[in-house]
Amino acid sequence: MPVKQISVFLENKSGRLLDLTRALGESEVNVRAMCVADTSDFGVVRLIVDDPDRAHDSLKGKGFTVKETTVLAVEVDDTPGGLSRVMAPLVEQEMNIEYLYCFLEKSADNAIVIIRVEEAEQAVGALKSKGFRVVPADELYTM
């Protein structure tokens, strides 16, 4: 159940993040989770939104460099050690985590971890076999 993530290339220039978020607001796209990775010159903003296709098209139309990537969303207990428990099955299978970021679920006491790995299917299998719930895309977008 891969989740669509929207990635945007931004120059490190004042106001660019404002431009991006403003563009999303104007297109009535709601942001679920967000993560900014940056270097001294540029940054990549990764977004989970309620309507990835609309976000993609409207940002592209506004001149942003946009890419869709697939990531996994896993539910973990919002308790100490929760994140490390989810790492373990992936490490056991020698899977390389490119990046991850988390956010809290509004309606429950859980956290959601967004994970980007090369071998998505294998990762889903490994997580499910250890009893983790992989959140379906539709559920995530409307959380």
Next chain:
Amino acid sequence: MYNPEIEAMDREKLASLQLDRLRDTVKRCEENVPFYRHKLKEAGISWKDLKSIDDVAMLPFTTKDDLRENYPFGLFAVPTGEIVRIHASSGTTGTPTVVGYTTRDIDVWAELVARALVSCNADPSDIVQVAYGYGLFTGGLGLHYGVEKLGASVIPISGGNTKRQIRMMADLGTTVLCCTPSYALFMAETAQEMDVDFRQLRLKSGIFGAEPWSDNMRDKIERLLNLSAFDIYGLSEVMGPGVSIECEEKNGLHIFEDAFLAETINPATGERLQYGQQGELVFTTINKFGMPLIRYRTRDVTTLDDTQCPCGRTHVRMKRVSGRSDDMLIIRGVNVFPSQIETVLMQIEGISPHYQIIVERVGGLDMLEVEVEVSEEMFSDRIKALEELQQVITDEIESYLGIGVKVKLMEPKSIARSEGKAIRVKDNREI
């Protein structure tokens, strides 16, 4: 060929024609231009001393500063009543320079451009879109008169309004496009946005000039615009576009030697160089009456080649201009031409052809920064992949130039587009 008798003239016969015209030009300068009368007297030489075409080397140089100092009409060799056209350089650096043409000059110029058009596979049945600026700049009107002389149809659209350019191209079935190479690339980008496919258009030749470009850029233009791209060279002081032109061999630009006597010199010493040696290009106009110029220093760096060209034209060829002897950047003692950086960038996959070079002086040290746009295809959401791309570009440029550079990845379309000459270098040094 448009004028095979001249364009394929035996070189000995050509030299004798050139000598007659050179003597006549210098005579007119002596008689009618006080600046030259004084200068030639000072050099102790007269038109009567010119016995062979190589004697041109005895004549003094003319520089852009001479043109500025004699602004506006000081170098005209005819009364202003005989001048029918005036052009001027943009004058971004200092006083503008003004040039004047007689009726005969305009006609000679038109013929040279007609020859250039034929050299680029054009004929009277063609529809030529002239997207060089019309006005004081010689590009637009220069090409325009040549197209009419040839008997082809001209669309005098001038520069700018890119969407209309593309619509015209599609609707009118333009077969030949004339503009700057950077504008051609900009058109390709705009056409993409408009969903216009160049493969559906009728373009066959593109005549591009007014700024230095590389063979890699040519490949890109030919691929994107689906045409055969030719380099045209000229400068307003000497005439305008049509001083030299590529033929189908695309191995150097034939200089119209019945109108322009070409030499290369060592820019530092003024010493005349042999064919095959790279140096600064110097022109003497030998078929111009309004404003003839003796040994005008162009500051353009090139190499002349007098070997026989398979196309049959006998006129000497110049290599594409590799840079300017005066806009050459010296970065920590290393000579850098923007065209070198362009060559490197064009060889790297995923880079758009838009770039800008920024020179800064930080704590007494010159720093070269190259801003490069990342193409949509190349964008990865992994920082590592982007950093690798940045590193590849840095390494390639450093190994080519032999100096360190800082490469900055930019968002597509963030570097200012120009609808005329591209501004490739921003030199922020205070020296």
